[in-house]
Amino acid sequence: MTEVYLYQLASQRTQWLNVRQSLIAGNVANANTPGFQAKDIAPFSTVLAQTQMTMAATSPGHIAPSETELNPPRPADDDAANATLSGNSVDLESEMVKLGEISRDANTANAIKKIFHQMMISALK
Amino acid sequence: MIDPLQASLKIAGAGLEAQSTRLRIISQNIANSQSTATVSGGDPYSRQTVSFDNALDSASGLGLVKVRSIGVDQSPFKLEHDPGNPAADSDGYVKLPNVDVLVELTDMREANRTYEANLQVAKQSADLLNQTVSLLKEA
Numbered sequence: 037m038t039e040v041y042l043y044q045l046a047s048q049r050t051q052w053l054n055v056r057q058s059l060i061a062g063n064v065a066n067a068n069t070p071g072f073q074a075k076d077i078a079p080f081s082t083v084l085a086q087t088q089m090t091m092a093a094t095s096p097g098h099i100a101p102s103e104t105e106l107n108p109p110r111p112a113d114d115d116a117a118n119a120t121l122s123g124n125s126v127d128l129e130s131e132m133v134k135l136g137e138i139s140r141d142a143n144t145a146n147a148i149k150k151i152f153h154q155m156m157i158s159a160l161k
Numbered sequence: 162m163i164d165p166l167q168a169s170l171k172i173a174g175a176g177l178e179a180q181s182t183r184l185r186i187i188s189q190n191i192a193n194s195q196s197t198a199t200v201s202g203g204d205p206y207s208r209q210t211v212s213f214d215n216a217l218d219s220a221s222g223l224g225l226v227k228v229r230s231i232g233v234d235q236s237p238f239k240l241e242h243d244p245g246n247p248a249a250d251s252d253g254y255v256k257l258p259n260v261d262v263l264v265e266l267t268d269m270r271e272a273n274r275t276y277e278a279n280l281q282v283a284k285q286s287a288d289l290l291n292q293t294v295s296l297l298k299e300a
Contacts, residue, residue, distance in 0.1 A: 054164070057282075057286060058172065058223075062223075062224055064176060064281075065175055066213070068271070069215050128274070138285070139289070146292050153296075
């Protein structure tokens with residue numbers, strides 16, 4: 037039987053969504069900060085494709101790179117129409133749309149986890 | 162590192178705080194839009210301005226928004242000829258505050274809108290946390 041990595045995939049997805057949520061929170065909070073550039077992270081598909089073996093930490097002195105170091109936040113797609121005189125590039129409407137996307141995707145990921153869990157349980161019974 | 166969802170709650174909270182400070186300054190400006198000096202020829206109330214900054218919170222390592230400074234609007238005061246006013250100078254002119262209520266109301270709407278957006282983020286972050294916890298309730 038081949039192993040199923042659905043749990044890992046779903047939790048990676050959730051992790052990615054959580055990081056995105058915190059970036060959106062930063063964007064919205066700074067919606068009126070002069071010179072603030074809106075941020076976003078690389079799409080999940082890119083993150084998944086780049087998933088690599090992490091270096092082994094064989095001594096407590098070894099420090100593994102964190103999630104945000106591997107996938108640093110980058111400026112959101114620059115849109116000339118968003119540029120304001122204060123140099124702020126946050127567009128509240130598109131941030132709200134992204135917020136909706138995150139909510140839907142998190143629902144999906146959680147539903148998958150639930151269903152998969154039920155499948156495991158029913159196989160055990 | 163702090164959990165990203167906890168982080169978004171914290172960031173949204175900082176946003177709410179910044180916007181409420183802005184609302185406080187706006188209400189102060191509107192309330193004082195007619196406040197003249199108490200002495201003859203003196204300067205009236207000066208409009209206050211608020212500006213934000215993205216500052217790193219050293220405790221959590223997050224980029225939070227905070228009020229950078231509360232400044233004073235340097236634009237000139239309006240003059241009105243009203244010799245009977247106790248604040249009138251020797252020529253009978255009274256200096257009125259440089260507050261434009263229309264500008265303040267527009268600013269208020271914008272502050273309101275950003276406050277709501279921050280509230281939405283906070284609600285959703287809490288909701289996502291709850292969803293994750295409720296995975297444990299199943300089966």
